[in-house]
Amino acid sequence: MAKYTYSYYPGCSSQKGASSSNLMKSVQTMCEELDVELKEIPDWNCCSASIGYASGSELPRITLSARNIALSEEHNPGETIVATCAACWLATREAAERLSHDPQLKAEADQALAEAGLKLKNETPIKHMAEVLVEDIGFENIQAGVKKPLEGIKIAGYVGCQTNRPFGIHGESFENPVYLDKMIEAVGAESVPTYEKKVQCCGGALAFSEPEKSQEMIKGIIEAAYDNGADMIATPCPLCQANVEIYQDQINERYNTKFNMPVVYYSQLISVAYGRSAEDAALDGQIIPAKQLEEIAKK
Amino acid sequence: MSDLNTRMIEKYRNDFLKEVEANVEEGEWVKMCMQCGVCSGSCPLGKHWAHPPQEIFMMIRAGKREEVLTSDSMWMCTSCYNCIVRCPRELPITHIMHGLATYSKKLGLVPKGQPTATFAEIFWNNMMKKGRVNELKLGLSLYFKDGFGQGIKNAMANQKLGMSMMKAKRMSPAEFFGGHGIKDVGGLQKMIKKAQELEEARMKKFD
Amino acid sequence: MSEEKKFAAYICTGCGIGDRLDAASLENVATREGRMNVVKQHEMLCSKEGVKMIQDDIDNDGVTHIVIAACSRRAKVDAFSFPESKVAVTRANLREGVIWARPDTDEARETTQEMAEDYIRMSCGEIKQMNPPKPSGQQERNPNILVVGGGVTGMTAALEAAAAGYTVHLVEKSGELGGHAAKLHKRVPFKAAPVGTPNSPDANLPMPEETGVPEMIQAVESNDNIKVYLNSRITKTSGAPGRFSVDISTESGDTVTENIGSIIQATGFTPWDPSVLSELHYSDSPDVITQLELEELANAAGDGPIKRPSDGKEVKAVVFVQDVGQNSDKEGELPYDSGVGDLVSIKQALYFKHHNGDCDTTIVYDNLRTPGAPGEDFYRSGQKNGVIFTKGDVKEVVPGDTLTVKMHDKILDEDAEIHADLVVLDVGMVPNSGPDPYAATESLEGMSDEEREAELEAQAEEAADETAVSVESILNLTYRQGTDLPQLKWGFTDSHFICFPYETRRTGIYAAGPVRRPMDIKQAMDDATGAAMKAIQEIELAAQGRANHPRTGDLSFPTFRREGCTQCKRCTVECPFGAIDEDEERYPQYNESRCRRCGTCMGACPVRVISFENYSVNTVGAQIKECLIPEEWDEKPRILVLACENDAYPALDQAAIAGQEISPWARVIPVRCLGSVSLSWVTDALNNGYDGIIMMGCKRGEDYQCHFVRGSTMANERMAKVGDTLESLNLEPERVVVHEVAITDIERAPALIKEMEETIEKVGLSPFKF
Secondary structure, eight states: OOOOEEEOOOOOOGTTSSSSHHHHHHHHHHHHHHHHEEEEEOOOEEEEEHHHHHHEEEEEEHHHHHHHHHHHHHSSTTOOOOSSHHHHHHHHHHHHHHHHOHEEEEHHHHHHHHHHHHHOOOOOOOEEEEIIIIIIIIIHHHHTSSSOTTTTTTEEEOSTTTTSSOOOSTTOOSSSOOOOHHHHTTTTTTOOTTOOTTTTOTTTEEEEEEEEEEEHHHHHHHHHHHHHSEEEEEESSSHHHHHHHHHHHHHHHHTTTTOOOOOOEEEHHHHHHHOOOTTTTTGGGGGGGHHHHHHHOOO | HHHHHTTOOTTTSSSSHHHHHSSSSSSGGGGGOOOHHHHHHTTTTTTGGGOOHHHHHHHTTTHHHHHHHTSSGGGGGGOHHHHHHTTTTTOOOOHHHHHHHHHHHTTOOOOOOOOHHHHHHHHHHHHHHHSOOOOOHHHHHHHGGGGGHHHHEEEEEHHHHHHHHTTTTTTTTGGSSSSOOOOOOOHHHHHHHHHHHHHHHHHHHHO | OOOOOOOOEEEOOOOTHHHHHHHHHHHHHIISOOOOOOEEETTTSSSSSHHHHHHHHHHHHHHOOOEEEEEESSTTTTTTTTTTTTEEEEEEEEEIIITSSOOHHHHHHHHHHHHHHHHHHHHHHHHHOOOOOOOOOOOOOOOEEEEESSSSHHHHHHHHHHHHHEEEEEEEEESSSSSGGGGSBOOOSSSSSTTTEEEEETTTOOBBOOOOOOOOOHHHHTTEEEEOOOOOOEEEEEEEEOOOOOOOETTTEEEEEEEEEEEEEEEEEEOOGGGGGGGGGGTTTEEEEHHHHHHHHHHTTTTTTBBBBTOOOOOSSEEEEEEEEEOOOTTTTSSSSSSSSSHHHHHHHHHHHHHSTEEEEEEEEOOOOOOSSTTTHHHHHHTTTEEEEEEEEEEEEEEEEEEEEEEEEETTTEEEEEESEEEEEEEEEEEEEOOOOOOHHHHHOOOOOHHHHHHHHHHHHHOOTTTTTTOSSOOOOOOOOEEEEEEEETTEEOOOOTTTBBBOOSEEEEEOOHHHHHHHHHHHHHHHHHHHHHHHHHHHHHHHHHTTSTTTTTOOEEEGGGOOOOOHHHHHHTTTTOOHHHHHHSSSEGGGGGGOOOOOHHHOOOTTOEEBBBSSHHHHHHHHHHHOOOOGTTOOEEEEEEEEEETEEEEEEEEEEEOOOTTTTTTEEEEEEEEGHHHHHHHHHHTTOOSEEEEEEESSSSOOTTTSHHHHHHHHHHHHTTTHHHHTTOOOOEEEEEEEEEETTTTTTHHHHHHHHHHHHHHHHHOOOO
C-alpha cells in the first residue's frame, strides 16, 4: 500500500496525446518516487475550464464539477480529490464551496445530478498536486529523496494565475508566493526570487481567441526570465506551460525576439532530480528542449 | 427578446441593478463596489477594456443597461483572478464579469464576431459532445470559425506549431476520429439540460 | 522654613559618568568656583540610597538649594523632585548632555571634561538665583463647573462631571435642552459591525439607531448635581480658574452670579445657509431641503412614507447632494469639509429605504468620507440596502414637479441628469464661536507698514458701520485680551490641535463638540467626556496653585517688580493665554491659575522685571555668565544654545542617546519656551564672548507645534530686532540664528549646531573675549 493515496482528477489536457500529456507522464513518475498512489476518478468529465462560462452559465457549470465530486465520492470514498490542472482544481473547489454555501444551488444541482443517477455528498476535500507536495509531503522530504541535484540550473518559478488565485496554497501571498522557489531549491537548482512575472497572467484561454493581446503578456513573462538570468521556466500549470512554451516562435516573429526558453513542469524537475530517465520525466514532450535537464538525466 | 434589449431605464435608479442582482451570477455584489479602481488597475488586459470593471459597476448603477450588455469589455477577462484577490471589498469580480458576459449572451447582445465569445461557445459545444474536450477539434473549429478560406489560412499559419505539438506527442491526429470521451455521455447531457432548465426558470423577467 | 540658604551639589558617577569624566575635578569646580556648601559624589544618585543621601541633607543639614549633576532633567524626574521639601532644584546634564553626546576618545577627553565642568559652573550659578516656588494662594478648591450649551455635547459634559461628584451649572440659550440632535429622527450608529463580519452583500451591518437624546435630557433634568438654566446667557465672566465669577442672565433680565471652578464651552454649530447658491434653488423650491429639514419630514412621516413639502406627494426618488458649499475657495462658502455629512446622508437614504419601500436613493459625492469606527460599515450598510453612490459634481438643480439634478459623473466622465421628487443638500457646520479676540491683531501679521495702515483703517470703518452684524459674545470674559475664546482657523474655537484637544488658550475654559471642529454625535460625546475630565483636572490643580499643561503641577508663577515696571503693556498683550489683566493703576495683574508658566511675559518685558522663583532673567543670565569663555588663542569657540524644553532639548537628548555627536563647543540651556527668551541674554552672551547663539524653538504659524501656541511666534518677532544689537556690536548677523526644531529632529538638531561651528570657522572667533 502506498504511503499517500488520492482520488485523481487528471483533466482533459492531461490525457494521452493532449497538450499536457507530458505533465501527466511526469506526475506519474514523480508519484512513483514519492510513494503516492493516484486513483483516477472513473468516467470523470471536463470541468468546462475558465472559458466554459459563457455557454455554461453558473448552474450547468457547477453541475459539471459536482458530477466529478459525486463520482469520486462513489468510487473513491474517503479519498481527497487531487487535480494537476489549475483550472480543474479551481473549478472543482469553487463548485464545492459554492454548493456548500448556497442551499438553493445545491438543491438544483442535486436535481440535475439525479438525471445522471448521481448523488452528491459534497464532503470531499479538493487539493492541487502542489498542495500535496507542500503540505502532505513537505520540502524536507522532497529534498531527502534527491539523487541528482539539479546543480547549476537557474530556474524561474512561474506560478501563474489559477494555481495562485483565488485560492492559492495556504499561507502563501497572492502577490509573491514562494513555494515554487522553495521546491526548485529542494531539488538542488537555483531559484529566482526576484522573478517579477511569477504571477503574471499568460492570457489563459484568450491565447486562442485573442492571440496578439495574450502574446504580448507571454513576451513579458519570458523576457523577465531572461532578464533575471534564468536558464528555464518551471510552472505547475498546464495552460501556463503551453502558452509560454509553444508561442515563442510566433512571438519571435512578431517582436523580432530570439526567445528559446524551455518551460517545464515542477514534476519534471522532481523526476529528473530523483534520478529518472528523460523519457520518464517526459522531457521528450518539450517543444523547446530542456537540454540541461536532459544532460542530468543522461548521467 | 428585442423588447428586453431596448428597455428604457431611468438613470441612477435601481432598475438595472435589480435585474443584474436577479439574473447575473454573483450580481448581488455589484452594489457593494466602492469605486476604488483597484480591479481596473490589476487587470492584465486592463488597457483593452473599453470599460474596466470599476466603470462597469458604476454603469450598472447609473442604469446604462444597453451599454453594459452590448459591451466587449467583459469578454477581455482572462480569468486570472487578480481583481478578486485584491478587491478590498472582496467582490467576486471575475465571476461577475463572467456572469455579465453570460447574461449578455443569453439576451443575444454580444457584439458580433467577438472572438472569445465565439471560442467559448465552440469550447462548450466541443466538450458537451463527449464530456471531455477534444483539443484537436477545438483548434480546428477555432481556425474555421470565420469560414473555410480563413480557416485554411489560420491552419497554415499555425502549421509549424501543430507539427511541433504532434512531434512532442502533445497533439494527436487520432483525436479527429473519435478521440477521448466519457462513457456516460447521455447521462451528462441529460444532467446539463436539466441544470439549464432549472436556471432558466429562475431568471426574472424585467420589462 | 528657615530663611537660611544652603547650597549643595550632588555628582552622580553612574551610567559611565565616572568612567568618562574626572569626578574629583568636577567636585573641585563645584566647591571652589561654584561655591557650593556641600558637594558629594554618589555612584548611583537616582538609587534609593542616593536619593536618601540628598533627603537626609535636606532634613538634617538644612540644604535648601540643590544641583543634581547627573542625567538630563527629562530623566529620573520623580527621584529628584523632593515634593515634600521646600527646596529649589536644578540639573546639570552630564549624561545625555556630555558623555553620550561626545565620542569616547583620547582627543575628545579634554573638551568633554570642559563641557562637564562648564555645566557644573552654570548650574551652580543658576541655583543661586533660584528660590523654592510656592503657590500664590489666589484661589481655593471650587468644585463647580459651568457648561455653556445644552446640546448633546453640553449635556454629556454635564452628566460626566456630575457623575464624578462635581456640581454643574448648565446654561442653554434656547428654551429646551437637546440642540440639533433633539430634532433628529435617528442617529448614525455608534458601533461598527462585529469583528469578523463578512464583506458579503447580505452581512448584518449597522443601521440608523434611536438618538438617545430624550433619555439624556431626562437624565440631566433629574440629576441633583446639575442645575439647568434655560433661555439664559452668560453676561459676564471674570476671575480665573478656581475663582471664576459668572453672571447668568435670563431673557427676562434676571441675573444670578455663580462661583465657578472651570468652564466648558459647548456652543455647537449652525448649519450653513445654502441660499447663496442660486443654481441649487434652495430658497425658491420647497423640494430642495437641507439634511436637518429632512429630519423633520422623517419625524412627521410616522409609520407612513416620507412626503415632500411642496404637495405632500410620497417621495419615490431622492437625490442627496454632498458637500454643498464646502471645500470651497469661493467667498461666502466654507473652505473646509464638515466630515459628517456623508454619514448623515447614508442614514437619511436609509430612512427612505425603510419608510418609502422601493424609493430610489442616490448620493452624489465627490469624496465620500465616513469617519469613525462604524463609518465604513455604515457605508456598506447603505450599499447593501441599495443606496446608489455616485461620484459626481452637481452643477444645477432644475426645479419642477419632478426635479432634475444636472451633474457630471466623475467615474463615467460624462454629463448626466437624475430625476427626483426631493433633493437634500448636505450643508456644512458653522461653529457658534464668540468674537475672535485676536481677529484684528492677527490680520496684521506679516504686513508691511502701508498694508497695516490700510487694514487698520478698514477695521475702524467696519467697527463704525452700525448696520454690520457683529458676533455676539458667548462668555463675556472681562479679560484684558477680549471677551471670548481665541480661534484657530475658519472661525472654530481654538484647541491645541496637536497635543491637547479641548485645551484652549484660556486656561480652565475648554471647548468641546462642533464649536471646535465639525463632528457628529458620537464624536461630540467623546469630546465632551474629555473636556469634562480636563475641567475637573483644572479645578484640582488650581486648588493647589499648580500649573496645567504642559508644565503640569508646576508651582512657580510669574511676579513683577512694581517699581521697575513702565506699564508698557507688552506682557498683558503678548501672554498667549490672556492671563494678565491690568489693575486700576494700569499695572499688570497676574492671575496665577490662568497662567501656563511659559514665561512669554518674561521674554516680553523690556525692563526685565518679570520673573518666576525658579526661572528668571537672572537664572539663565547666571548660566550664560558662569560658562568659562576660553581665550582667543585657545581656538575653542563657545556656542550658546537656548533650547525649548519641550521639543528641542529632548531632541538633543535623544540625539545623544542615538549616538549622534554634539559639538564640544555647545553649551545648551533649556528654556521654558522660546517666548521666554529675553533679548538681554543674547546681548549678554555676545558681550561675554560667545561666538555664536542658536535659539531652538518649535514650529510656529498655523500648523504650530509650540506647546504654548504663540510663544514661538512671539520669540520670532522679537528676535527680528537682534540684528540691531549685532550691528551695534559690529558683529556678523549669522552669529545669531533662530531655528524651528521638532522633537523628532534628532539628526537635524546636532547638525544645526555643527552648522554654527562652520559659520564661526568662516567668520572667525568673537572679538569680545576678555
